[in-house]
Amino acid sequence: MALIRFAQASLTRAGATAPCLSCIDFALPAGQTLAVVGGSGSGKSTLAGWLAGWVPHALPATEAGVAEFDGAPLSGALPAVRAGQVQLVQGNPYAALTGCAFTVYDEVAFGPENLGLCEEEIRARCREALALCDAEALAVRAPSTLSGGEAQRVALACALAMRPRLLLLDEAFNRLTPAAADRLLERLRVLPMLTLVLFEKSFERAAGADLMLWLDGGVQRACAEAGVLFDRVLPALTASDAVRAAWRSRAADLWRDGVAAPCSAADALTRFAEVADG
Amino acid sequence: MHPFTGFALLPPLLLLTLRLTDARALAALLVVLLVLVWMGGEHRVRLRRWALLMLPLAAGLWLVHGRYLDSLVFGADVADRPQRLYAAALLWLRVGCLLAGAQVALRLAPPARLTRALFASRLPPSVAYLLASPLLLSVQLRRRLAEVTEAQRARGVDPAAPWPQRARTLIALAGPLVVWTLSDVGERANALDARAFRSVPCRTTLDAPAFTARDRALLAAALAAFVLVAGSWLWR
Amino acid sequence: MAEPVLSFEQVGYGWDGAPPLLASLSLTVAAGECVALVGANGAGKSTLLRLACGLLAPSDGRVSAGGLDTRLARPSALARVAGMMFQEAERQLCCGRVRDEVAFAPRLGGLSATEVKRRTARALEATALASHADAHPFDLNAGERRLLTLAALIAQDVPLMLLDEPTRDFDAVQLALFEAWLAREKSAGRAILLISHDYDFVARNCPRVLHLAGGGVIADGPPEQVLHDPALQGDSPGAAPTLPALCRAIGLPPTTDAACFDAAWRVACERRAALSKSRGEA
Secondary structure (H helix, E strand, O other): OEEEEEEEEEEEEOOOOOOOEEEEEEEEEOOOEEEEEOOOOOOHHHHHHHHOOOOOOOOOEEEEEEEEEOOEEOOOOOHHHHOOOEEEEOOOHHHHOOOOOOOHHHHHHHHHHHOOOOHHHHHHHHHHHHHHOOOHHHOOOOHHHOOHHHHHHHHHHHHHOOOOOEEEEEOOOOOOOHHHHHHHHHHHHOOOOOEEEEEEOEHHHHHOOOEEEEEEOOEEEEEEOHHHHHHHHHHHOEOOHHHHHHHHHHHOOOOOOOOOOOOOHHHHHHHHHHHHHO | OOHHHHHHOHHHHHHHHHHOOOHHHHHHHHHHHHHHHHHOOOHHHHHHHHHHHHHHHHHHHHHHHOOHHHHHHHOOOOOOHHHHHHHHHHHHHHHHHHHHHHHHHHHHOOHHHHHHHHHHOOOOHHHHHHHHHHHHHHHHHHHHHHHHHHHHHOOOOOOOOOHHHHHHHHHHHHHHHHHHHHHHHHHHHHHHHHOOOOOOOOOOOOOOOOOOHHHHHHHHHHHHHHHHHHHHHHHO | OOOOOEEEEEEEEOOOOOOOOEEEEEEEEOOOOEEEEEOOOOOOHHHHHHHHOOOOOOOEEEEEEOOEEOOOOOHHHHOOOEEEEOOOHHHHOOOOOHHHHHHHHHHHOOOOHHHHHHHHHHHHHHOOOHHHOOOOHHHOOHHHHHHHHHHHHHHHOOOEEEEEOOOOOOOHHHHHHHHHHHHHHHHOOOEEEEEOOOHHHHHHHOOEEEEEEOOEEEEEEOHHHHOOOHHHOOOOOOOOOHHHHHHHHOOOOOOOOHHHHHHHHHHHHHHHHHHHHHHHHO
């Protein structure tokens, strides 16, 4: 059964007449990865907030259509109650800091403490989350002194320590180097029992997902595999020069039928070679 | 030592300062307390903070209770000036003792431990958060102010400019700080929700400050001192 | 050669009690140069930018921006020669309206109302924010907010611009806008020093790259040469900059220019098509 299910769903902000998100229609089975892509202002962060259970408490809005998490309506539950299930890591990592902690370790432990878990369990979670994010060395630092990249690792560790079933990453790695971001994402993908939703404007970071959903001006344009959407979606997204070269070649009909679109720069090298040699 | 224990010493101190009516005795008590402050960590900051409050207070009391304005402007009779000034001195010493005592108590309860103790206490988490927020906010506001100052300096705001210009500077610095703090409130509420704050009635606190036998003894001593001072007062 | 817009002479810098972050570092940036600063997280890139605009004073050596010794010059004088885009856009926004935010530095600099207005209009136009002029900066999306900090810099109109990760929040459209602006400024003689992790962007726009590591500049040269350091590359074989890597992989002359690549690829495809056609006929 699908963990997340949207059917002709739309969201209208309080006080607005036109919906800020519409035609949202997809189903994501547990354990899979979805990438929501689109340019600036395409509605990615709004969808992230909706999935995080912010409606209507933190995001005053009304919804129409079907929007379900684990078979129950997505909105209405208190955000604090949903936090054990769903975690959202935002692009601005400083937004994740509660300000209730004087060290990074305390900040990571704050969530599990609120769940009323036993001390050993909390310590185990903190250890594991900090290790996964390569943030052990930051444990004794004061959260307010972290640089952007460091804060991003900590924000992710805070979310992971809650052991969510659904992890929403809203450009959560944009302050890390590309190599560090890829490494972290790879580790998250292999975590058992975790469903991931990425919100990205970078095609390549998104292309590794099982499913890609394209938002444009708050409207879902398409939802399919990355390779299928490649030709339509790339102009709106950022991508490496090699991948963009592949897009232009395909558009100019300088490509070979049967050779798939690349989903990374490394992939582009192989695909171009296939076209050239084939 | 438990962070709360230090504060238990304040009620008997308050009573004691009220009980003492001799300026010399109060001055001696003040000296003892200031020495205690000086012996602790961050004594420079704490003593400066104390002085920054107490020196203007001294000047104010002297002007008002000495009736210098009255006598100058209205030619009032100030024959009772010495008595009035003595009463003012007693008041000043009492306030000084209490402030110094509070500094001693704060030294025994560093913000990190005090926050932890608040969250581990029997108070509901929301009340604990409310009580802890001044501690938490001051650290963050200071940090933010430093960031705002830096960003504004890069655009030509001179924090060391002469006074007339500095008024404009202050506005340029205060603006973003206020905007930020306001936009922060919603953000902070979201962050707390996202970490399941108040989702269950009983939260765990790691490394909760323990209430030891020593704390109990000190608390008992504080209580005994309170009773003793109160008793001696009533006896007379 | 004309006097450089920015020069570091044997500069050392360290935070209190920590080993020095930068040691005897020397570099110059001339007018019209667009230089990229690359290096690992924590290598001191942002610190170097802060030193360059005088927000930090060097513990050793001398930094001069636009001929001013940053240690001695007042912030108001420095703000006329060097402008900084901080990594976190939110931290530098201080006004309730986009228009006022852009006008902040020129107003502070004591320019006439008409001049302030002219500069503001020009900056808003260059960043495509004119339609948002009366919006609150916090109501903009991340990319627009970044463009707003750029607009504020444009209005400040300084010969030296220091940009800390300028492209991070941009989508494809905003990036194109930014690159167009960058090209114009380079030819107009503005000196630009920027930090970026996007090596394709660096290769496209910055003819000179500095690699900062171990407290100093360990490489200074064209992007192809400097970015090739394994310490800067990820684990993937499609090493950045990716277009020259692609060229080498398929036997085309290496280039960072999209149009050059497209032309070469078209020729290669046509030659191959002709070849297979002649084979078919044979």
